[in-house]
Amino acid sequence: xxxxxxxxxxxxxxxxxxxxxxxxxxxxxxxxxxxxxxxxxxxxxxxxxxxxxxxxxxxxxxxxxxxxxxxxxxxxxxxxxxxxxxxxxxxxxxxxxxxxxxxxxxxxxxxxxxxxxxxxxxxxxxxxxxxxxxxxxxxxxxxxxxxxxxxxxxxxxxxxxxxxxxxxxxxxxxxxxxxxxxxxxxxxxxxxxxxxxxxxxxxxxxxxxxxxxxxxxxxxxxxxxxxxxxxxxxxxxxxxxxxxxxxxxxxxxxxxxxxxxxxxxxxxxxxxxxxxxxxxxxxxxxxxxxxxxxxxxxxxxxxxxxxxxxxxxxxxxxxxxxxxxxxxxxxxxxxxxxxxxxxxxx
Amino acid sequence: xxxxxxxxxxxxxxxxxxxxxxxxxxxxxxxxxxxxxxxxxxxxxxxxxxxxxxxxxxxxxxxxxxxxxxxxxxxxxxxxxxxxxxxxxxxxxxxxxxxxxxxxxxxxxxxxxxxxxxxxxxxxxxxxxxxxxxxxxxxxxxxxxxxxxxxxxxxxxxxxxxxxxxxxxxxxxxxxxxxxxxxxxxxxxxxxxxxxxxxxxxxxxxxxxxxxxxxxxxxxxxxxxxxxxxxxxxxxxxxxxxxxxxxxxxxxxxxxxxxxxxxxxxxxxxxxxxxxxxxxxxxxxxxxxxxxxxxxxxxxxxxxxxxxxxxxxxxxxxxxxxxxxxxxxxxxxxxxxxxxxxxxxx
DNA sequence: CGGCAAATTGACTGCGAATGCGAACAAGCA
DNA sequence: TGCTTGTTCGCATTCGCAGTCAATTTGCCG
Numbered sequence: 001x002x003x004x005x006x007x008x009x010x011x012x013x014x015x016x017x018x019x020x021x022x023x024x025x026x027x028x029x030x031x032x033x034x035x036x037x038x039x040x041x042x043x044x045x046x047x048x049x050x051x052x053x054x055x056x057x058x059x060x061x062x063x064x065x066x067x068x069x070x071x072x073x074x075x076x077x078x079x080x081x082x083x084x085x086x087x088x089x090x091x092x093x094x095x096x097x098x099x100x101x102x103x104x105x106x107x108x109x110x111x112x113x114x115x116x117x118x119x120x121x122x123x124x125x126x127x128x129x130x131x132x133x134x135x136x137x138x139x140x141x142x143x144x145x146x147x148x149x150x151x152x153x154x155x156x157x158x159x160x161x162x163x164x165x166x167x168x169x170x171x172x173x174x175x176x177x178x179x180x181x182x183x184x185x186x187x188x189x190x191x192x193x194x195x196x197x198x199x200x201x202x203x204x205x206x207x208x209x210x211x212x213x214x215x216x217x218x219x220x221x222x223x224x225x226x227x228x229x230x231x232x233x234x235x236x237x238x239x240x241x242x243x244x245x246x247x248x249x250x251x252x253x254x255x256x257x258x259x260x261x262x263x264x265x266x267x268x269x270x271x272x273x274x275x276x277x278x279x280x281x282x283x284x285x286x287x288x289x290x291x292x293x294x295x296x297x298x299x300x301x302x303x304x305x306x307x308x309x310x311x312x313x314x315x316x317x318x319x320x321x322x323x324x325x326x327x328x329x330x331x332x333x334x335x336x337x338x339x340x341x342x343x344x345x346x
Numbered sequence: 347x348x349x350x351x352x353x354x355x356x357x358x359x360x361x362x363x364x365x366x367x368x369x370x371x372x373x374x375x376x377x378x379x380x381x382x383x384x385x386x387x388x389x390x391x392x393x394x395x396x397x398x399x400x401x402x403x404x405x406x407x408x409x410x411x412x413x414x415x416x417x418x419x420x421x422x423x424x425x426x427x428x429x430x431x432x433x434x435x436x437x438x439x440x441x442x443x444x445x446x447x448x449x450x451x452x453x454x455x456x457x458x459x460x461x462x463x464x465x466x467x468x469x470x471x472x473x474x475x476x477x478x479x480x481x482x483x484x485x486x487x488x489x490x491x492x493x494x495x496x497x498x499x500x501x502x503x504x505x506x507x508x509x510x511x512x513x514x515x516x517x518x519x520x521x522x523x524x525x526x527x528x529x530x531x532x533x534x535x536x537x538x539x540x541x542x543x544x545x546x547x548x549x550x551x552x553x554x555x556x557x558x559x560x561x562x563x564x565x566x567x568x569x570x571x572x573x574x575x576x577x578x579x580x581x582x583x584x585x586x587x588x589x590x591x592x593x594x595x596x597x598x599x600x601x602x603x604x605x606x607x608x609x610x611x612x613x614x615x616x617x618x619x620x621x622x623x624x625x626x627x628x629x630x631x632x633x634x635x636x637x638x639x640x641x642x643x644x645x646x647x648x649x650x651x652x653x654x655x656x657x658x659x660x661x662x663x664x665x666x667x668x669x670x671x672x673x674x675x676x677x678x679x680x681x682x683x684x685x686x687x688x689x690x691x692x
Numbered sequence: 693c694g695g696c697a698a699a700t701t702g703a704c705t706g707c708g709a710a711t712g713c714g715a716a717c718a719a720g721c722a
Numbered sequence: 723t724g725c726t727t728g729t730t731c732g733c734a735t736t737c738g739c740a741g742t743c744a745a746t747t748t749g750c751c752g
Contacts, residue, residue, distance in 0.1 A: 014709085015708065024731080024732085025732045026708090026709075026710095026732090027709090027731070027732060030709055030711085031710085031731085033709090038731090039730075039731090040731090055492070057468055057469050058469060058708085059411075059471060061411050061471045061707090062411055062708035062710090064407045064709095065407050065411055065708080065736095065739095066709060066711085068737080070407060093452075093453045094455065097453075102451070102470060103450070104418075104448050104450055104451070105439055105449045106443075107439045107440065109436075119403060122403050123403045123404060123405070123406040124407070124448060125406060125407045145401055262635055262636035262637050265636075267636075289604065290578075290609070291608050291612070292637070360739085362739095370702085371702045372738090373702060373703080376738095376740055377701090379739095384699065384700060384701090385701090404738085405737090405738055407737090407738080407739095408738035408740090411706095411708065411709095411737090411739080412706075412739060412741080413707085413740070413741095694751105695750100695751090696751090697748105697750085698747100698748080698750095699747080699748070700747070701746070702743105702745080703742105703744090703745095705740100705742085706741095707737105707738105709736100709737095711735085712734095712735090712736105713732105714731105714732095715730105715732085716729100716730085716732095718727100718729075719727080719728080721726080
């Protein structure tokens with residue numbers, strides 16, 4: 001019953017095996033697999049034939065050991081990004097793969113896991129790290145000490161020179177607020193993300209700042225957790241606090257906005273956008289679904305992931321490069337979940 | 347302006363460096379980092395102190411080269427799984443991490459990419475592979491020839507002994523169909539996934555078989571692509587074909603079911619579930635959202651990912667193990683998108 | 693305090709591929 | 723043909739660590 005194909009040599013095939021079969025030296029084999037090496041076409045043909053015959057593939061581990069590059073990058077991402085997660089991951093991975101780099105995935109369930117992780121990441125001799133999670137200053141110190149290039153994705157340190165790729169959160173919030181104010185909304189609710197999220201902070205602060213700047217009088221802020229349900233509970237908290245429902249709710253991400261919208265319609269029987277305007281941030285897929293058609297700001301994920309990958313790989317080749325922060329504008333998507341003045345779209 | 351901390355030694359720290367500082371041999375250092383090795387506590391203390399001082403971390407690459415294990419597993423996943431993707435990935439990664447294995451991520455945009463990928467995967471000397479993508483028989487041959495253990499996630503080959511972890515798709519569809527039939531639905535529409543998806547095939551076939559078994563007369567099948575929009579277009583196709591709307595639409599996944607549901611309500615003004623029942627499969631997050639509350643079958647993702655990881659790691663340690671297929675029952679979630687007889691929930 | 697077993701330690705080798713260097717060889721020129 | 727250039731190839735070494743084996747130390751008992 002055992003269907004094992006016992007005829008093939010099940011052990012690892014090394015460059016020596018290929019060399020022996022082809023009657024050449026191991027160096028020759030090595031050179032044949034190195035693009036741009038000096039090899040005669042006759043040699044290459046012989047080696048390749050032998051390699052094929054044996055099913056030889058160069059051992060990336062051994063190669064890394066001597067070359068000092070693993071062609072591997074760590075992607076650290078906290079899993080609470082939920083809806084947003086696959087898009088980033090796929091984008092990063094595509095860009096990395098195109099340049100011959102593989103992604104080692106590190107998912108964080110809790111931000112505190114990152115400490116244990118960091119050591120591991122570095123053990124694996126990754127060429128670089130792309131971090132879409134919260135890092136503390138000492139953690140950044142630790143990475144820098146190891147001289148591993150890293151890029152923060154959608155977070156940055158104001159007081160610190162680090163590589164970062166960010167969506168301009170405040171700008172996006174400003175657009176949203178401008179549009180809401182212009183349409184005459186007066187009582188504002190804000191549902192922030194978890195307190196330790198810098199993205200949430202920037203968005204919330206950005207919205208708040210603009211609201212104040214434009215003279216909004218009635219603003220309440222409650223905290224959510226970026227999850228769907230906290231959109232609903234956030235709305236409830238806002239209602240409790242205000243004593244009525246606000247005119248507009250600004251959510252720190254789309255997922256909460258969708259939760260808020262659902263709660264408004266189905267729990268409180270409010271018409272959206274007539275009775276209540278809801279806006280989000282991110283531009284995740286479900287935000288475009290017919291039931292929602294959310295007014296939001298879409299992050300240019302593919303440009304951002306491409307930038308992150310470029311930045312990291314440039315720095316792998318040239319560690320001397322100065323840290324750089326790149327900000328990307330989002331794209332306002334008017335949607336239909338907020339009552340806006342005509343042509344308010346940016 | 348350069349804030350580079352130039353005081354620390356920026357180069358790699360090896361076990362020799364630690365050994366020199368501690369005044370011991372390199373072997374001693376190595377042993378100190380190997381759990382269960384024979385080392386005196388005095389030695390360990392000295393070495394650890396030196397290691398800490400230098401910021402030494404053992405080089406996993408060198409370790410892999412000699413031990414023949416990379417503590418790395420490839421996770422190959424096609425990105426069109428969209429909503430479902432993060433859950434799987436996080437689950438797999440958590441389980442792998444717990445056992446000290448890192449995931450190398452390979453995302454497929456098109457299933458055809460897998461050929462190019464396979465060579466790469468194997469170059470990286472992964473200890474095993476978890477494949478949530480379509481593999482052809484020759485591709486499986488290729489992997490087996492390399493003697494790399496692999497587990498198929500949610501696909502299996504009927505005629506072939508391979509390791510696989512699957513949700514029992516037909517069983518789930520049977521539950522759904524039973525419930526729909528019991529509630530008196532008569533005209534059925536099925537929106538399948540892409541033709542080359544085995545998951546879609548099993549679900550569609552499963553539903554069809556059960557429908558016929560129970561004597562359903564009116565059944566139409568149209569093809570979708572697992573995406574949100576194809577739920578709507580699928581419904582349109584069904585209406586065109588039938589000349590009216592069906593009583594129930596069975597979608598090969600949740601995402602399409604949600605699209606179908608939205609189209610039914612917002613495009614055709616149908617009441618769901620009164621005029622039309624819609625069921626899906628997967629149990630993704632948004633299916634539980636208030637706007638939808640989809641009737642579906644939830645895959646036990648965390649048990650499945652755990653099983654996949656166990657299977658793969660068992661086979662890394664013991665390559666002789668016979669191939670095994672594990673099937674998991676889903677969980678029927680009655681929801682509110684289908685008109686069901688009372689207490690029809692399994 | 694001698695003697696023996698057990699525990700601990702260090703020298704050395706090898707994992708598999710890449711590369712500097714010199715040898716061998718081919719091509720170009722007078 | 724003899725000599726110079728330029729290619730191509732093999733030898734030997736290297737990457738960083740783990741495991742083997744023999745040497746050494748330690749502990750323990752009579």
